[in-house]
Amino acid sequence: MSDLKISNLHKHYGSFHAVKGIDLEVPSGEFTVLVGPSGCGKSTLLRTIAGLEDSSSGTVEIAGRDVTWARPRDRDIAMVFQNYALYPYLNVKDNIAFGLRARKFAEAEVEKRVSRAAGMLGIGHLLKRFPRELSGGQRQRVAIGRAIVRDAVLYLFDEPLSNLDAQLRDDMRVEIKRLHQELGRTMVYVTHDQIEAMTLADRIVLLRDGLIEQQGSPLDLFERPKTRFVAGFLGSPKMNFIPATATETGVALNDGTRLDMPGRSGMKTGQAVVLGLRPQYIAMAGQSLAKGHARVPVTIELVQPTGSRVQATMPLGGASIIAELAAHDVSRPGERTEIDIDMTRAVIIDPKSEQVI
Amino acid sequence: MSATRRSPGMRLAFRYLAAALITVVFVFPVYWLFIISFKTPDEIFAFPPVWYPKSLQLANYHVLFKDGDAATVGNSLILASVSTFFAMILGTIAAYSLVRFKTGGENLAVWIISQRMMPPVAIVFPLFLAYVFIGWVDSYVGLIVLYTAFSLPYVIWMMRGYIEDIPLELEESALVDGCSRWEVLWKVVFPMARAGLFATAVFTFVFAWNEFLFALVLTRTEVTTYTVQVTHYFGGQSNFWAKIAAMSVLGTIPVFFTVAVMQRFLVRGISMGAVKG
Ligand SMILES: Nc1ncnc2c1ncn2[C@@H]1O[C@H](COP(=O)(O)OP(=O)(O)OP(=O)(O)O)[C@@H](O)[C@H]1O
Ligand SMILES: [Mg+2]
Numbered sequence: 001m002s003d004l005k006i007s008n009l010h011k012h013y014g015s016f017h018a019v020k021g022i023d024l025e026v027p028s029g030e031f032t033v034l035v036g037p038s039g040c041g042k043s044t045l046l047r048t049i050a051g052l053e054d055s056s057s058g059t060v061e062i063a064g065r066d067v068t069w070a071r072p073r074d075r076d077i078a079m080v081f082q083n084y085a086l087y088p089y090l091n092v093k094d095n096i097a098f099g100l101r102a103r104k105f106a107e108a109e110v111e112k113r114v115s116r117a118a119g120m121l122g123i124g125h126l127l128k129r130f131p132r133e134l135s136g137g138q139r140q141r142v143a144i145g146r147a148i149v150r151d152a153v154l155y156l157f158d159e160p161l162s163n164l165d166a167q168l169r170d171d172m173r174v175e176i177k178r179l180h181q182e183l184g185r186t187m188v189y190v191t192h193d194q195i196e197a198m199t200l201a202d203r204i205v206l207l208r209d210g211l212i213e214q215q216g217s218p219l220d221l222f223e224r225p226k227t228r229f230v231a232g233f234l235g236s237p238k239m240n241f242i243p244a245t246a247t248e249t250g251v252a253l254n255d256g257t258r259l260d261m262p263g264r265s266g267m268k269t270g271q272a273v274v275l276g277l278r279p280q281y282i283a284m285a286g287q288s289l290a291k292g293h294a295r296v297p298v299t300i301e302l303v304q305p306t307g308s309r310v311q312a313t314m315p316l317g318g319a320s321i322i323a324e325l326a327a328h329d330v331s332r333p334g335e336r337t338e339i340d341i342d343m344t345r346a347v348i349i350d351p352k353s354e355q356v357i
Numbered sequence: 358m359s360a361t362r363r364s365p366g367m368r369l370a371f372r373y374l375a376a377a378l379i380t381v382v383f384v385f386p387v388y389w390l391f392i393i394s395f396k397t398p399d400e401i402f403a404f405p406p407v408w409y410p411k412s413l414q415l416a417n418y419h420v421l422f423k424d425g426d427a428a429t430v431g432n433s434l435i436l437a438s439v440s441t442f443f444a445m446i447l448g449t450i451a452a453y454s455l456v457r458f459k460t461g462g463e464n465l466a467v468w469i470i471s472q473r474m475m476p477p478v479a480i481v482f483p484l485f486l487a488y489v490f491i492g493w494v495d496s497y498v499g500l501i502v503l504y505t506a507f508s509l510p511y512v513i514w515m516m517r518g519y520i521e522d523i524p525l526e527l528e529e530s531a532l533v534d535g536c537s538r539w540e541v542l543w544k545v546v547f548p549m550a551r552a553g554l555f556a557t558a559v560f561t562f563v564f565a566w567n568e569f570l571f572a573l574v575l576t577r578t579e580v581t582t583y584t585v586q587v588t589h590y591f592g593g594q595s596n597f598w599a600k601i602a603a604m605s606v607l608g609t610i611p612v613f614f615t616v617a618v619m620q621r622f623l624v625r626g627i628s629m630g631a632v633k634g
Binding site: 050051052071072073075077078079081082083085087088089098099102103146150 | 524526527529530531532533534535536537540544545548549551
């Protein structure tokens, strides 16, 4: 059964068309991440699911019930907001208990649930404090606690980690993932951060300009993007795009470098294409050339160490590309060397339609 | 080092002197009012003036309570509190609607505050006739309705500013968590705007407390307010200074305590508004 079903949803803000016809079904227990660039309509979509915005047309069903026109409180949802939305005049315990009390739970039950949620989030010792006496990470935990004390069908998160610093964001990401595994609830999570999307999601829904560009498992979108936009959006560092021409056996770059592609299909020989290469699938030339790989000489221009890996910038076929190499492989810029490109992982894009061939 | 520069000790002494002078100028009239209310008639008219009476005799107050004049303070208290209560409730709800639902667009709010510009004296006569017609002259309900109506524009205007400052997420979170709009108002908006609410209420209360014109025209004997009562002591031949002073003291005390109790909120509420501009 699906806990959330959206059909042909549109949202207009005056003359501005923010959501342009979305169909989405979220199965029970799944962690779905809505991701996309700023302004693509993620928050609008989430807020329409929550009932904080009215839909202009289309329907929203939660747990099999049409709630398109239901008030937020009648939708059986819980939501975590970007700025925590804690009540400054209530202490942590009362903040967490707010939703339960609003729904007239018995005080004994409130007590039990609050301490359980606080225990899960490791904030049991903070219950007497007020929000202003908490750190950003603790506030975020309280905000999450307030959502999870309730037995909602659907849990919504709108960029809950975007106000935290990088270290804390990593910790909280783990926490949220763990909570999802423990609770097994259906969650819809909005972020513009593709790393959050990749690590958290059972399924990613990538939005662009109010439409779903592609949806699927993180690996699916990473390995089999349908458009140049998807290919470029997911993955860090970003995928390299190099203009090329199709040949009988693969592609030829603008400087004449020929790269063979096993299983090449869909291209017409002589057609202009864009070759997409992930930095992760480029390596320093090894002892022997693996099957389906192509070996090219390059000059390293720039080296950015990231710890265990190194991001090396180099010119290739008239474009500047980034390769993610092992740290000990390169030492300094200016080095002339050879790289192996895994052509089985390469994507070929039609530059006109921007679709992956 | 310039020769005109004073030593730090001198400067401090000078400041204290200035502060003392200013305090005397401001406090003296109040002191004088209080002290007259405790004087005997002889002391009041004595020359040179009696700066402080030998004994604090309460005869002046005694008369006010015996004749029932003091009850007018009670009338003022009822009128001011009840009208403040209603004005705050209605005004806050109206302000919420203006802010969150954009009721009446941009212009309604400006129109509402513009009602504040109307000189009361311009409508007091038609109002009197209307009140005679519906039998509201000299009644609590008449003045309460009037004071509430007159305070509303101010309350709406002030509360609008305070409500605009409440983060929308707090209300949305409450809506999702199971509150209706009314519960949001009660559980989120009121506590969030508490300082502003109290500050506005104090000013509304003081306005109704000091109101004179409507009270003079629209009351007779039943709900005379203390402001009107005080004027009764200014006679053609002589003024009853002792009664004027004692009555004024009785009229000052409730406001004094209101402001004292609310001081914390007053300062915060007013400065909150100030930051917003
Ligand atoms: N209340 C509103 N009135 C008019 N336009 C709005 C309103 N809210 C959002 N929009 C517009 O709708 C579009 C989508 O906004 P939305 O907030 O959903 O973006 P988002 O994907 O959440 O972006 P971000 O990652 O920056 O939060 C934006 O172009 C925004 O300007
Ligand atoms: Mg957003």
